Amino acid sequence: MTPAIINPPRVRGACPGALVPMEVADGLLVRLRIPGGRLTGPMTAAICDLAERHGNGLVDLSQRANLQLRGVRPETLSPLTDALRALGLVNGDPTAERVRNVLCSPTCGLDPACAPVRPLAVALDTALSNSPDLWTALPAKFSFVLNGGGQAPLADAVGDIRFDALPDTALFRVAVGGDQASATPLGVCAADVVVDTALALSRAYLRLSASRYRRLAALVAAEGAAGLAAHLSLAPLSVDASLPSLHLNQVLGAQAGWVGLAFPFGGLSVQRLAQIAHMTPVLRLTPWRALLLEGNFSGDPVDIFQPLGFILAPDDPRLALSACSGRGACDSGLTDARRDALALAQVAPRLLARGHIHVSACTKGCAHPAPALVTLTARDSQAGNPVYDIGLLAAAGGTAQWRGVTPARATSLVAALEAVYTDRRRQDEDPTAFVTRLGGPAELAAQVEAHAA
Ligand code: SF4
Structure with missing residues (x-):
């Protein structure tokens, strides 16, 4: 990164960076674009120290492999960006920073x-x-x-x-x-x-x-x-362009050159990040809600990292969940979407083995705008307590088979769906095909309702 003009930080509403943080419910969100996605342990520890001093102690890994510091206070934004600049992590100009994607x-x-x-x-x-x-x-x-x-x-x-x-x-x-x-x-x-x-x-x-x-x-x-x-002089694509695809079992856990650690929803505490920063010479940021740790570890990585809350198994049901940051972290959030999503992981391991469940704390659906196998969308109720609408094969704010259910009732309904799927699926039938075979979302919802009764 080449520093140009040193501009003071300012706040904006979308596409945040280090110099243009985004204002969300838990404070300012400062996004660090790390060239090449590679951080040394000491550099990570220095970032953690800054995140703890100037933020609320939480960091996110974005789907573009950027590190995001959460809950930064407006009054400490300038000292934070000065310190990040001293670490070589900030451009001189915010407009230069925004194109470094x-x-x-x-x-x-x-x-x-x-x-x-x-x-x-x-x-x-x-x-x-x-x-x-x-x-x-x-x-x-x-x-x-x-x-x-x-x-x-x-x-x-x-x-x-x-x-x-x-x-x-x-x-x-x-x-x-x-x-x-x-x-x-x-x-x-x-x-x-x-x-x-x-x-x-x-x-x-x-x-x-x-x-x-x-x-x-x-x-x-x-x-x-x-x-x-026409603006380029590229050779034609005459070679066989079949390219390999990604499987998380080739990323997580102990691999030949690294240990892959995931964490639910890509968020973790500064203390956890600092802890692993002291255990590895280098860590790699990924777009898969996971960090790759270089180096050798004495002992089984599962024994070392699982007790710290990391996910090493590619079939962990929490990896098939998405949820937005929700109440407390977003002004529009009506529910603690991540807490409610984790409750679903407990009751729907078979659905999550081959399907995706999304929980959105409002109708916007930021974390997963596309349809999912099951989508919970929070909305206000007349009684004053937020409730969920639940749709099958639907997106946030879309068609719903159940309306106005409490988080506890939502968990019961998803558990009933899991039971119906477990009992009646055909061999190797994925949940989406299952929904279709049983007559579509409305018909299946009636059967789930009967099971739950
Ligand atoms: S979906 Fe709604 S509540 Fe969730 S992060 Fe987006 S705007 Fe906020």
Whole structure:
């Protein structure tokens, strides 16, 4: 990162950074973009110390592998950003900071099958910091993905511009507007032109979009990709581009080059983070609500880290839950969504083995806007206590089969759904197919109701 003009921090409402934190119910949320997603133990310990002194002692890992400090007080924002700047973690200018949305494979350097994308990510981060023409021109969430492939590829990460390492070659597939499967491929490039290609594509998007399309995918959907490709000199995609996909069992627990630790909803206390910072020389931030710890540990990692509340088993039902930050952390939150979601994990292990349950503390559904197998949406009740609407195969605020139920009743209904699924599913039938076979959400809800009665 190249410091330019030293601007004081200011507060904004979305897409936070270190210099432009977001105001939420528990204070300011300060997002740190760590180039290459790699933090040494001492650097992590220093961040924890700052988070404890200036925040409320909670940190989040975002789905873009950024570290977020929560509950920062407005009066301590300036000393915090000064200290972060001294650690080299803050740009000089907030508009430079907002374009540094570069995600790279966390296993680079740990997994021999992963292409060396981390130096490219750091170089791209620096190049973006040094490209003032892009700072305010690119949309706030415009993002780059550098997928090195290997054991834990960034297959599910969505990016406006992405580079996917082609197995057994030194080449990258260049694609735009999506995850590995949905992005539109433009061609192939070598590693030494990845950074230049990313910048050229960003500028081509700005020229072709002329502010009409907020994201690259929208431009491609409306006008095709030929105009973008014409700005580049990429080789055609003539090699077999079948790319590996991600399985969490290849990330969590003891792996050949690291120990993978997940935590519910991607949030943990500063004390826990500081504890593991002192146990590892280097940790890697990932977009999977998980940290990868480098180094050797004397003893079984399960025995060491499970008692600390970390998740090491890829089939832990808590990994199939999502919940927004909820009451206390968001002004719109009506319920403690995470507490209520964890109660569901206790009663629905089979549903969560192959399905996704989402709990939203209001109708906005920030943490998971798409439909889930089961979605609980909080709303106010006439009695004054918040209640949930529950929908099957629905999104937050969408169609609901049960309306106005208490958190305890919601847990009972999900437990009854688990029991009906356990009793009546066919061999290898996933819960979504099960809902459909039993006549759809409304019909199944009636059967669950009968079971619960
Ligand atoms: S879904 Fe609602 S309550 Fe939850 S974080 Fe978003 S705005 Fe806040």
